[in-house]
Amino acid sequence: MASTTSGDVLPTGFRIFTSIPDxxxxxxxxxxxxxxxxxxxxRVLPDNPLGWVMFVSVFCFVFTTLWFFLFLCGANQSSIWPALDVGYHFLAAVFYLSASVDLAYITVLKGWGVTILSGGAVLQLALTGEALKIYRLDIAAVVMSYVATLLYFLHAIFSAIRWRKA
Known part of the structure; x- marks a missing residue:
């Protein structure tokens, strides 16, 4: 399969602020x-699923920052970059989707007053005071996580369209 990708397929510099996927x-x-x-x-409690949510959010934030600066500096002019762009944003969308589902599940349990501790112990808490504040923060995190999932998915779709047009 011959690649017809020219060097100017992906925008560089401040042109990334004018292209639709970027x-x-x-x-x-x-x-x-x-x-x-x-x-x-x-409190990251329970630590296993919320640890995954933290990993995904930090990994995607750092990697998207690096990706952004590579695009801004113009280091994305090889013919492999459009495929890498699609691959990264699709992977980020899958990661965020899995983290969003985990976070939503834990938040629903907290809404019922159930907290699963390490080792499988179950703690029943009433939603008052600090527990209510944490529950509300978790709800906001779930909403933001699903929005981030949607953004990464849209970025992957539009990057795939740009890649296929090249």
């Missing part, structure tokens, strides 16, 4: 960072 970089930063902040501001 406009999603800034909202991905914002919503991914909000997920990271909201989950980190609560």
């Amino acid at each position: 406009l999603f970089f800034i909202p991905e930063f914002v919503f991914g960072g909000l997920v990271w902040i909201l989950v980190a501001s609560t």
Whole structure:
């Protein structure tokens, strides 16, 4: 399969602020960072699924930052970059979807007053005071996580369209 990708398929410099898939970089930063902040501001309890949510949010935030600066500096002019762009954003969408489902499940359990501790112990808490505040922060994190999932998915779709047109 011959590649007809020219060097100017992907935008560089400030032209990334005018191309449709690359406009999603800034909202991905914002919503991914909000997920990271909201989950980190609560007790990461239970640690296993919420640890995955933290990993996904930090990994995607850092990697999207690196990706953004590679595009901004113009280091994305090889013929492999359109495929890498699609692959990364699809992987990020899958990661965020799995983290969003985990976070939503844990938040629903907290809404019922159930907290699963390490080792499988179950703790029953009433939603008052601090527990209610954490529950509300978790709800906000779930919403931001699903928005970040949608943004990464849209970025992957539009990047795939751009790749196929090349």
